[in-house]
Amino acid sequence: MxxxxxxxxxxxxxxxxxxxxxxxxxxxxxxxxxxxxxxxxxxxxxxxxxxxxxxxxxxxxxxxxxxxxxxxxxxxxxxxxFGHSNPRIANAITDAMTRGWNYGGTCTYEKELASKVCERFGPSGLQLVRFTNSGTEANTMAIATAQNVTGKKKILVFSSGYHGGTLVFPLAVMKGETVAPMNLPHDFVYAPYNNISETREILDHLPQDSLAAILVEPIQGSGGCRPADRRFLNFLRTEADERKALLIMDEVMASRLGYSGYSAEMNIRADIMTLGKYLGGGMTIGAFGGRRDIMELFDPTKSKLFHPGTYNNNVFSMAAGITGLDIYDASEVDxxxxxxxxxxxxxxxxxxxxxxxPDSYRSPAAGLMEIDSLLTGTEGYIDDHSDKLIQLxxxxxxxxxxxxxxxxxxxxxxxxxxxxxxxxxxxxxxxxxxxxxxxxxxxxxxxxxxxxxxxxxx
CATH class of the missing domain: 3.90.1150.10 (Aspartate Aminotransferase, domain 1)
Known part of the structure; x- marks a missing residue:
């Protein structure tokens, strides 16, 4: 058979x-x-x-x-x-309900949650923050921010990347075997995840001074929980600096793996960082933040960048998020x-x-790290210290x-x-x-x- x-x-x-x-x-x-x-x-x-x-x-x-x-x-x-029906989060939401909702104005909850987020994720590069309703919105805003800040349009994205329902990049799309009809119509540049040599060649063939941002997940969620190689992330940080582009770290999923986010664990500084998922205590939320000079462009008194959203600061997500970050403290992360x-x-x-x-995997601590290629597909190598490609x-x-x-x-x-x-x-x-x-x-x-x-x- x-x-x-x-x-x-x-x-x-x-x-x-x-x-x-x-x-x-x-x-x-x-x-x-x-x-x-x-x-x-x-x-x-x-x-x-x-x-x-x-x-x-x-x-x-x-x-x-x-x-x-x-x-x-x-x-x-x-x-x-936080699992199902966490009592501390349930109490936070119940208390918020007793105070009413849909204020149509700023509230104490958003200010407290913002201070907690900036303090916690500051080591990853987040100095000021703006809330959204989802990770998709956060990444959409991050891309638009990068284009406005740099005055350029091209966005480098990677195979198997997922940055929301309108930002999906399977390897088949990048190889021209299929299309992603729901994707936003940005000027995306495709590159293979974890592949420094092919990515460098792709960048070198771009028109001069055309790259606005590099958008990457330090650990791909929907792409198979694939971690980025530290050398690959350092390469992207260097390329962003040299090309005067912004490095956007999508930590909507990955941020849960380190108290200050996974970028901090990898000692990589983001220009813009996107967050979501657990940040609202299980409620609907997203966030984007980063360098002060970038995020201050959203200061309404300076009237530079416009960012509306009826439920950006809804009291349920804000209240649940405050309690959630207290629950998921450094000891719980560990x-x-x-x-x-x-x-x-x-x-x-x-x-x-x-x-x-196979016998070559006999180290129990070893984990597979995958390296993509737009030429040959996906192969794997065993850990951060080995460059030998092996069949998965x-x-x-x-x-x-x-x-x-x-x-x-x-x-x-x-x-x-x-x-x-x-x-x-x-x-x-x-x-x-x-x-x-x-x-x-x-x-x-x-x-x-x-x-x-x-x-x-x-």
Whole structure:
């Protein structure tokens, strides 16, 4: 049997069992076609044959309309870092509600949250901040800011980058194999992630003095939790300086991995930094900030750059964010990172012990770092200290996360064991995840490897 035939058969059986187990979710999905296209208002949460419909969440647990409880290892794609129904955040929002909302003016909450954000993320280069309603808005504003500051138009972006629903850059788009019809029509320049030599050549072929900004995620979220090589980020910082362009660090997801953001952990200074996800305590929020001389252009008394937004300073996101930053303090950042590192090491040990990693991966601390090429595709190398390119295995763990049919089969395998993850395998830990939750996940991964080992190693 070929791998393709095997996967088709296994997926068909997983779908059959899933349909039988979740009749109420199926009905909810089919009924919603009457008022939602495809029964969906958020593409990324669709799953075949239909997504689960959840009724409630508490702590680290989600409950579906069919009454099944799932350990939540998705954490709302990192926005839900506080877990479900955190009482301190609930109290903050309740207190804010008692004071009214929709002020149509400035409020005490935005001033307090802004001071906390600037103090916390100052080491990454953020001196002044402006709030938005999403990470997408934050990145949109950051690009427009860079173009206004520099008087130039070109924006360098990288393969597999995701900066919001209108700023998506899969490798296939960059190679001209497909298009991204929802993307904003900026003058984007495409370059391969983590590839210094190809990126340098692309930059050198640009018209002189045309680059406004370099937009990069220090760890790609939707692109597979892929960390940028430190040398690559230092190269981008140098290129931005030499070309009088701005370096925009998209830390909408990555900022949770360091108390002052991941840029600070890597000792890289951003000109503009974008934030979002957990920053609002699980509420709707985004933010962009950076060097004082840049951000002061938004000072209304100077009337330079215009930035409206009815809900930029809404009291729910502001109040929840204030409490959320108090909860996710330096000790909690360290604790969560340590939990994630142990989980990564445990998963890698399984992949090594069952022969899915070749002998060259035998260091348990090693993580795969990927380097893209617009010429040859994606290859991988093992760590920050090795330049030797190697072929990626069938199943792997990246430096800051986990590794379409294999993904779909893995997803359904986890649901069968009452563990909720993203369809693509994304598992950003949140503060309510326990060591026992991680243990259950590791055991489920080993069960998956054992079940499908013959095909995974073929």
């Amino acid at each position: 070929t791998v393709a035939d095997y996967l088709a058969a296994q997926l068909a059986e997983s779908h059959r069992a899933y349909i039988e187990r979740n009749p109420k979710s199926r009905i909810a999905y089919e009924n919603s076609f009457a008022y939602l296209p495809g029964g969906n208002t958020r593409t990324v949460i669709h799953a075949d044959p239909f997504p689960l419909t959840f009724a409630s969440g508490e702590g680290s647990t989600l409950t579906s309309v069919d009454g099944h409880k799932y350990v939540d290892l998705l954490g709302e794609f990192s926005a839900g870092i 604790r969560l990172n340590n939990l994630g590192e142990k989980l990564k090491t445990d998963i890698q040990a399984i992949l090594m012990n069952h022969g899915l990693y 295995p069938s199943m792997f763990v990246t430096g800051r996360g986990t590794a379409s049919q294999w993904q779909a089969l893995f997803y359904h395998h986890m649901l069968e064991r009452n563990i909720n993850i993203a369809v693509r395998g994304y598992t950003p830990l949140h503060l309510q995840v326990s060591a026992s939750d991680c243990k259950a996940y590791v055991e489920s991964i080993e069960a998956f490897v054992i079940k499908h080992k013959a095909m995974l190693t073929s």
